[in-house]
Amino acid sequence: MAQKVDQATIIILDIGKNTSNDDKSEKSFFENAIDCTKRIIERKIMSQGKDLLGILLLGSKKSKNNLAEQCPGDFKRIELFIDLETPSWKMIRDLPTAPTTAKGDWFDALIVAADYFKNCFSGYKTQNRRIILMTNFESSSKLDESQFERVLNGFKEEDFQVDVIGYDIYTDTYKYDDVGYIRRLVDGTNGVSALFDDTMRYLVFHKRRHINPMPWNVDLCIGPNIKIPVSSYIRIKDESVVKSWTKAVRDPVTGSASTTEAASKKTWYINPENKDVIKSPELIKGFHYGQELIPFLDVDKTLLYNSGSKSLTVYGFTDAKRVQWHNLNGDGLSYIFGRKGDKKAQEAVRILVECLMESNLVGIVRRVYNNGNAPRMYVLMPVIDSNDYVCLSMAGICFKEEIKYMAFPQIEKVTCNKEQVDAFKDLIKAMDLTNAYNDDYDDNEAFPIAETISPSIQYVLDCIAFRAMNPGKPLPPPRKDIMMLFKVPELIEKNTVDIVDKLKTLFVLKKVEVKKRNKQVVANNDEMVSSSKTDESIVNDLPKVDLPVSSKSVKIKSIGTVDPVNDYKALKELGKPKKDLISEMTNAIESLFHSNLDGHCTKALDAMKVLRTESIVGDPSDYNNWLRNLKIELLNRKKDDVIELIKQKQLNYIIKDENILSKYDSNDGDESQFYEMDTAPNFTETDISTEVNDFFNDM
Known part of the structure; x- marks a missing residue:
C-alpha cells in the first residue's frame, strides 16, 4: 500500500557560473539561493509534516540524472543531488558552498524534475507535486514554441506546480526572451513567483503543519x-x-x-x-x-x-x-x-x-x-x-x-475633574492597536488576534535549529525579528509622548515609603552596651541600618527555639517563676534535639548548659528528673549520638558533690541511671494489654 505524504517538492538550485557575483559589497544570487533553500528545509523540519524534499543542482560539473543516462549528450550539467526524502539537517550541511564554472539549461532541469516525479518516484501517494526553480535566467535556454507547448500540456496533465524564486518574471522587459516561457509555465500550472526578500520575510518565522x-x-x-x-x-x-x-x-x-x-x-x-x-x-x-x-x-x-x-x-x-x-x-x-x-x-x-x-x-x-x-x-x-x-x-x-x-487593600475613592478624564480618553485613543501603523504597511493593526506569533515558541525552535547545526557553540540571543514582537509600535509611541507628559502635570504623585517590618531580635548585653556607646552624630551620617533591639522593648512571653538562652535571661529579669522557666526551657531543648536543624545540636547544648548551671544553685531534682526522661526518649528514638554529646559536654546529672540536695553520688550516678533504663520501667509494654499491642502492630 502506497504511503501518503502531504507534499513532494523538488528544488532546482542553480549553482552555475552565472550565479556568482564579482561585486563583494552585496550578496550574490548563489548566496541568496543557498540561504533561501536552507530556510525552506528548516521550515519543513520544524513543521514535522509528512513532506518529502529533493534537490537538483543546475550548472553542476556532474551530469547525474535519469534522462542523461537514457539520452547521452543531452541534459548535461544537471545533478540529482538529493532524492525525494524526509527533510533533515544533513541536507543543509551537504549544500554546496561555492558556485561552479559551468552553466546548465533551466528548461532541461524542469524536464528532469518532471521525469523523476513520473518514472522514479514510487511507493508514495501525494496530490501536491511541486517544482521550485531558483535561477537568474542569465543562462539562456534553447527551446522552441512547439517543444514548450508539449511540456506545458504534460505539466498540466500531471498536476505539477512550478514556482520561481529569486527572479521577477512579471516585469515588462526581459533580459532574455526565454523568460516569457517560464512566465507562461508558472501561470499555466497555478504556480507563484517571488523575490528572495519577499520569500525570506515569509519564512522568517517557523510555522506548524496544518492538521485537519x-x-x-x-x-x-x-x-x-x-x-x-x-x-x-x-x-x-x-x-x-x-x-x-x-x-x-x-x-x-x-x-x-x-x-x-x-x-x-x-x-x-x-x-x-x-x-x-x-x-x-x-x-x-x-x-x-x-x-x-x-x-x-x-x-x-x-x-x-x-x-x-x-x-x-x-x-x-x-x-x-x-x-x-x-x-x-x-x-x-x-x-x-x-x-x-x-x-x-x-x-x-x-x-x-x-x-x-x-x-x-x-x-x-x-x-x-x-x-x-x-x-x-x-x-x-x-x-x-x-x-x-x-x-x-x-x-x-x-x-x-x-x-x-x-x-488587596482598599483604594481610596478619588474624584477626577473633566480635564483629567479627557486626558485619559485621549491616551486610550492614542494607544489604539487597530491604527498602530501608517498607510505604508499592508495592515494598520498591530498584534491582531489569532495572528500574532508566540515569541517564546519561535525562540525555542530557533535554538533547536541552531543546536542541530552548531552542536558545540552556545545558544544565541533572540534574533531581531523576535524582539520586534516586544516593541511598542512607533506610531503609538510617538502619539502618546505629549499625552503622558500632560498626565504627569494633571496627576501629581507622591512617593510612598513602604515601612519595613522590624524583626524582633533580642540583643545580648555586649551588643546593648556597644549600641549605647554609639555616637549619635556619626550614626546620622552612616547608611540606615537595623540596630539591635533592646530586650526591654521586646515583649517576650515564653522561651522559644530561636534564642532560648537570651529568652531565659530576659524572662528571669522580669521575675517569672523558676518552675515555669525550667518547664519552658526543657521544652525548647527537647524541640531542638528532636529537630536537630543545625546538625550539631549546638544551640540545644548551650541552653542545656545554662539550665544545669542555674539548677546547681537551687533544687537539682527538676533537672535530674527531666534529664532521666530525656535520655530514655533519646534511646527510644535511637539517638545515641545525642546522648554521647551530652556526656562529652559534661551535662549529666547534678551529683551530691555539686549540690547536697541531689540523690546521685559521683561514683554511681550515671551507672545506676543507665542500669535503670536497661531494665523495664513502669510504663513499658509489660503493662499494656496484648490487644492494644496487636492493634498498633496491624496499623
Missing part, C-alpha cells in the same frame, strides 16, 4: 430523555513546542550521536533482609502513604472509582454572571456543533444556543473523554457569530481547591 481537526463525537445528554448527537472541535489548546523527541546516545570517542544505539536498563527487586532477588510473580504492587507502604492487590481494583463510558452530561444551568474568568482553568477551549449530516441535531443545538443567549444562562456539564478517564467539569457558553456561526463553547471549570483568594 478531528471531531470528538458524543451525545449531549439533558435529563433522562434528551440526547443530542454533537461533535466537539478543539479551538484553543496549550501544547508543547515539540511533542516528541528522538532519544540518541552520544559516543564519547567520536562525539557523534546515534539513534540506533541505546543504554540498556534492567530492574532488579532485592529483598533487603537476605539480599535475594525477587521474581516478578512474587511482587505485590503498592503505594506510598506518607512513610507507609500500602499494598494494592488485584482484588482491590474492584473498589476503584469507575467514571463510566464516554459522555457529556448537563448537570444544570446557572446565571452567566456566576461564571467569571477566574473560575475557568485555561486548559483549552472547544466548540460544539450538531453532528455533521444530522439536521435535527444541528437545529437542536441552534435552539439551545438561542435559549441560553436570551435567558443569559450557561450550562454546567460533566465530561468523560473516554473509558477509564477521570471526569471533568466544564461550562457551556452560547456563541453566535455575525456570519450565522452558531455553536457552544466549552471551557473547563476550576475546583474549589484550585482557586486562590487574594486580599
Whole structure:
C-alpha cells in the first residue's frame, strides 16, 4: 500500500557560473539561493509534516540524472543531488558552498524534475507535486514554441506546480526572451513567483503543519430523555513546542550521536533482609502513604472509582454572571456543533444556543473523554457569530481547591475633574492597536488576534535549529525579528509622548515609603552596651541600618527555639517563676534535639548548659528528673549520638558533690541511671494489654 505524504517538492538550485557575483559589497544570487533553500528545509523540519524534499543542482560539473543516462549528450550539467526524502539537517550541511564554472539549461532541469516525479518516484501517494526553480535566467535556454507547448500540456496533465524564486518574471522587459516561457509555465500550472526578500520575510518565522481537526463525537445528554448527537472541535489548546523527541546516545570517542544505539536498563527487586532477588510473580504492587507502604492487590481494583463510558452530561444551568474568568482553568477551549449530516441535531443545538443567549444562562456539564478517564467539569457558553456561526463553547471549570483568594487593600475613592478624564480618553485613543501603523504597511493593526506569533515558541525552535547545526557553540540571543514582537509600535509611541507628559502635570504623585517590618531580635548585653556607646552624630551620617533591639522593648512571653538562652535571661529579669522557666526551657531543648536543624545540636547544648548551671544553685531534682526522661526518649528514638554529646559536654546529672540536695553520688550516678533504663520501667509494654499491642502492630 502506497504511503501518503502531504507534499513532494523538488528544488532546482542553480549553482552555475552565472550565479556568482564579482561585486563583494552585496550578496550574490548563489548566496541568496543557498540561504533561501536552507530556510525552506528548516521550515519543513520544524513543521514535522509528512513532506518529502529533493534537490537538483543546475550548472553542476556532474551530469547525474535519469534522462542523461537514457539520452547521452543531452541534459548535461544537471545533478540529482538529493532524492525525494524526509527533510533533515544533513541536507543543509551537504549544500554546496561555492558556485561552479559551468552553466546548465533551466528548461532541461524542469524536464528532469518532471521525469523523476513520473518514472522514479514510487511507493508514495501525494496530490501536491511541486517544482521550485531558483535561477537568474542569465543562462539562456534553447527551446522552441512547439517543444514548450508539449511540456506545458504534460505539466498540466500531471498536476505539477512550478514556482520561481529569486527572479521577477512579471516585469515588462526581459533580459532574455526565454523568460516569457517560464512566465507562461508558472501561470499555466497555478504556480507563484517571488523575490528572495519577499520569500525570506515569509519564512522568517517557523510555522506548524496544518492538521485537519478531528471531531470528538458524543451525545449531549439533558435529563433522562434528551440526547443530542454533537461533535466537539478543539479551538484553543496549550501544547508543547515539540511533542516528541528522538532519544540518541552520544559516543564519547567520536562525539557523534546515534539513534540506533541505546543504554540498556534492567530492574532488579532485592529483598533487603537476605539480599535475594525477587521474581516478578512474587511482587505485590503498592503505594506510598506518607512513610507507609500500602499494598494494592488485584482484588482491590474492584473498589476503584469507575467514571463510566464516554459522555457529556448537563448537570444544570446557572446565571452567566456566576461564571467569571477566574473560575475557568485555561486548559483549552472547544466548540460544539450538531453532528455533521444530522439536521435535527444541528437545529437542536441552534435552539439551545438561542435559549441560553436570551435567558443569559450557561450550562454546567460533566465530561468523560473516554473509558477509564477521570471526569471533568466544564461550562457551556452560547456563541453566535455575525456570519450565522452558531455553536457552544466549552471551557473547563476550576475546583474549589484550585482557586486562590487574594486580599488587596482598599483604594481610596478619588474624584477626577473633566480635564483629567479627557486626558485619559485621549491616551486610550492614542494607544489604539487597530491604527498602530501608517498607510505604508499592508495592515494598520498591530498584534491582531489569532495572528500574532508566540515569541517564546519561535525562540525555542530557533535554538533547536541552531543546536542541530552548531552542536558545540552556545545558544544565541533572540534574533531581531523576535524582539520586534516586544516593541511598542512607533506610531503609538510617538502619539502618546505629549499625552503622558500632560498626565504627569494633571496627576501629581507622591512617593510612598513602604515601612519595613522590624524583626524582633533580642540583643545580648555586649551588643546593648556597644549600641549605647554609639555616637549619635556619626550614626546620622552612616547608611540606615537595623540596630539591635533592646530586650526591654521586646515583649517576650515564653522561651522559644530561636534564642532560648537570651529568652531565659530576659524572662528571669522580669521575675517569672523558676518552675515555669525550667518547664519552658526543657521544652525548647527537647524541640531542638528532636529537630536537630543545625546538625550539631549546638544551640540545644548551650541552653542545656545554662539550665544545669542555674539548677546547681537551687533544687537539682527538676533537672535530674527531666534529664532521666530525656535520655530514655533519646534511646527510644535511637539517638545515641545525642546522648554521647551530652556526656562529652559534661551535662549529666547534678551529683551530691555539686549540690547536697541531689540523690546521685559521683561514683554511681550515671551507672545506676543507665542500669535503670536497661531494665523495664513502669510504663513499658509489660503493662499494656496484648490487644492494644496487636492493634498498633496491624496499623
